[in-house]
Amino acid sequence: MFNEWIDRGEELAVQFRSAEPFPHLIIDDFLDVETAENLLAEFPSPDAMPKSRDYVFGDKHELSSVAEQGPTSKAFYDALMSDKFKQFISTLTGKDLFVDPAFHGGGFHQSGDGGFLDTHVDFNMHPLHSNWLRTLNVLYYVNKDWKPEYDGRLLVKTSPDAEPIAIEPLFNRGLIMVTNERTFHGFKKMSLPPGVTRKSIATYAYELVPEGSTVARTTGWSPESAGPFKRMFARHYDTAVKVKTKIFGSATANNR
Numbered sequence: 001m002f003n004e005w006i007d008r009g010e011e012l013a014v015q016f017r018s019a020e021p022f023p024h025l026i027i028d029d030f031l032d033v034e035t036a037e038n039l040l041a042e043f044p045s046p047d048a049m050p051k052s053r054d055y056v057f058g059d060k061h062e063l064s065s066v067a068e069q070g071p072t073s074k075a076f077y078d079a080l081m082s083d084k085f086k087q088f089i090s091t092l093t094g095k096d097l098f099v100d101p102a103f104h105g106g107g108f109h110q111s112g113d114g115g116f117l118d119t120h121v122d123f124n125m126h127p128l129h130s131n132w133l134r135t136l137n138v139l140y141y142v143n144k145d146w147k148p149e150y151d152g153r154l155l156v157k158t159s160p161d162a163e164p165i166a167i168e169p170l171f172n173r174g175l176i177m178v179t180n181e182r183t184f185h186g187f188k189k190m191s192l193p194p195g196v197t198r199k200s201i202a203t204y205a206y207e208l209v210p211e212g213s214t215v216a217r218t219t220g221w222s223p224e225s226a227g228p229f230k231r232m233f234a235r236h237y238d239t240a241v242k243v244k245t246k247i248f249g250s251a252t253a254n255n256r
Contacts, residue, residue, distance in 0.1 A: 001035050001079045002030070002031065002079060003030065003031065005030075006084060006085070006088055012092065013091055013092045013093075016092045016176070017092075020165065021156060022156070022180075022182065023177070023178045024156065024176065024178065025092065025176045025177075026167060026173065026174070026175055027173070027174040027176070028170070028172065030140060030172055031140075031172060033172075035072060035075070035076070036142075036171065038070075038071075039073060039076055039142060040142050040144055040171075041072075043069075044063055044069060044108055046110050046197060049061035049062060049110055050062065050063065057117070057223060058116060058117040059111060059114060059115045059189075060109055060110060060111040060115050060198075061108075061111070062106075062108060062110070063107050064102065064103040064104065064105070064106060064107035065103075066107050069108070080099050080138065085099070086099070089136055089138070092136075092176065093136065093178075095135060096207060097135055097205040097206065099203050100126065100203065100205070100206060102128075103203050103204075104126065104128065105202075105204065106201075107203075108199070109199070109202055110197050110198065110200075111152075111190065112192060112197045113190065113191060113192040113194075113196075114189060115152075115197075116186075117186045118221055118224070119155070119157075119160055119184050120184065120185070120219050120220055121180070121183055121217075121219070121222075122137065122204075122219055123216075123219050124179075124180070124181070124216065125214060125217070130211060130216070131208055131211045132206040132208065132209075133207050133208075133214055134179055134204050134205075134206055136177065136178060136179060137175075137176070137177050137204055138175075138176050138203045138204065139174065139175040139200055140174050140175075140200060140202075141169040141172070141173045141175070141199070141200050142171065142199040142200065142201065143171050143198060143200075145171070146168070146170055146171060148168075149191075150190060150198070151190055152169050152187050153166040153168050153169065153187060154166070154169065154175070154185055155167075155186060155187060155188070156184070156185045157184050158182045159184065160184060160222035160224070169187075169198055169200060179204070181217065181220075184222060
């Protein structure tokens with residue numbers, strides 16, 4: 001399923017670690033062509049995907065049940081859970097990593113006309129496992145015949161005010177990127193024709209850390225174009241989520 005890059009972990013680790021503005025790796029031709037086409041064919045429609053819990057900070061749909069959408073989706077899920085992929089991402093980072101089997105906050109992500117995702121940094125501790133530290137985002141783009149005028153580029157930077165690096169969400173492109181308190185990313189509001197959506201599949205890799213060694217942080221939003229209410233909500237988002245979680249339990253959503 002994976003192309004030859006999967007056997008070049010040590011070589012690509014140098015590229016990953018030296019990338020700006022923070023460690024990341026863009027992998028074109030992520031999957032063999034037949035698998036990529038079949039995965040696109042199995043991609044669910046927006047109507048079959050719940051609206052994300054990004055509140056005023058994003059407009060997209062998401063569905064975490066990747067393995068249940070068809071034989072190619074199941075094979076893709078199994079490949080990401082395989083020892084070979086685990087070895088690759090561990091070699092990139094020099095850490096013993098593993099992919100979350102539940103794809104919590106990940107899975108199929110899809111945005112249509114007017115879709116956007118405000119600049120943010122991701123939550124760090126898994127909501128259901130207090131010793132799982134989120135270390136990598138693994139993104140796969142499923143956008144056939146994507147045109148430059150659609151934009152939808154993922155803008156990555158190390159602070160809200162920094163000049164971003166733009167990564168186009170091209171078909172059969174993978175992106176593996178570090179996630180921490182300085183890995184800001186998002187995409188601007190898109191203008192898309194009828195029937196065109198920005199599609200990706202996201203999963204997250206974790207490392208085990210001692211219980212209580214890391215202070216949990218929820219998604220931190222830094223909207224660039226926002227009115228006073230949205231800016232105030234962004235400033236107090238962490239407190240609001242903690243209160244909501246205490247009352248209703250965990251329901252963390254995410255990204256890209």
